[in-house]
Amino acid sequence: MAEENIREFDVIVVGAGAVGENVADRVARGGLTTAIVEAELVGGECSYWACIPSKALLRPGTALHAAQSVPGAADAVTKVLDAAPVLKYRDYFTNKWQDDGAVQWLVDTGIELVRGRARITGPREVQVDGKDGNSYSLKAHHAVVVATGSTPVMPKIEGLRDVPYWTTRGATSARSIPERFVVLGGGVAGVELAQAFARLGSSVTLVARGRLLSTFPEEAARLVAAGLRADGVDLRLGTDTTRVEHDADHAFTVTLGDGTTVGCEQLLVATGRRPNLDNLGLENVGLDAEEGKALRLTTDSSGLVEGTASDGTSGLWLYAAGDAAGSALLTHQGKYEARAAGDAIVARAKGTLHGAPKPWSPQAKTADEYAIPSVVFTDPELASVGPSLQQALQKGINATTVEVPINVSGAQLHSENYEGWAQLVVDEDHKVVVGATFAGPGVAELLHGATIAIVGEVPLDRLWHAVPSFPTISEVWLRLLEKYGL
Structure with missing residues (x-):
């Protein structure tokens, strides 16, 4: 390194993805000087290799299939996608992997990169x-925030480390569509990318150790599996x-357990992701991984990392948010946590917050306990918020469920032969909804209503x-409540 520069800020944010940007924005709005450190592109995984490009690859196929499912419209559209304009559409949303716009936003906001x-x-x-x-020594007056996202978990498969496989980054930034494509993993990323590539012309095989989307209700996951099979995906579950x-x-030759x-x-x-905490120096502040286990950070409701060694004056300085905190690896949830952490940092710096924030205050990520929404953007979509029945019972909630097929007039008009399914998880002691799942074309937009019902x-x-x-x-919603008995 040629030169060492020593600089001081009120807050230092490590990681300039969506979560880090939101933390930095909140503390900068609060009048604190802020630096954000990033080794790759400003905007992070979500903007360039995950949420945005994957949805740009999925959306054309969903739109085409929706038109093909409506008599009249079906006669006016093509039968297959042209991959070239779809990839161009994806490139538009990733700004061709250039972060100049995101960097300019930092400049305009007064955040130092x-x-x-x-x-x-x-x-x-x-x-x-x-x-x-150059080498830079940065010192924070109030807080350091870890917002470094997550990294893929690689399964222990003979020969895997010796071959040029893709992770989600390779798939979402693909320059061409492979003739034959194998996906290992039946989680959200696996099913979304399997369907995207199948609709772009690949012959796709998806291999999973269990069933598809194992954290979602089985009835909902079955509809997604049927959608994949309808697109020609060979499911080896x-x-x-x-x-x-x-x-x-x-x-490639992939050998399966059945020979x-x-x-x-x-x-x-x-096959999954874990918090990206490697080589961050957390051991220097008393945070060490247990033997044989990956390091994980535990935070309070304001994002403060628990177990941080004190510097002799105050231990309230290290925060984590988003995937790095390891609670729910979802961009929208991470941004919510970032807003809470940023507000808490500002409040503590100004002396208006002492101790833990009150639940439902802007400085507390209360929704982590109540209502984490999640959408699988396959066709059909799968949208869920709150605990499943089993999770609710494990929490000690006296819970029941009510389920109905989605066969209302709006669904029948949406597409010919519409198939969908809906479930509510009900707290019988308080007579409120605590969880909801919807599966079917276009159901993602139902989810926020359920989230409001649960949070409220x-x-x-x-x-x-x-x-x-x-x-x-x-x-x-009317059919669900009628079946419940109202």
């Missing part, structure tokens, strides 16, 4: 190996992958008077 790799060297101290060849090989002709093999030109490994603890007899418009898919 330090490009490089950060390492925490002590309480409120961050060392940055700058991409410009309940089977392990034992070996992966790659030959001189650039072809069968699958060949392909490209392999995607989408709207009694069922009051919810009965929230009249759904006719003819919309939202009429399923």
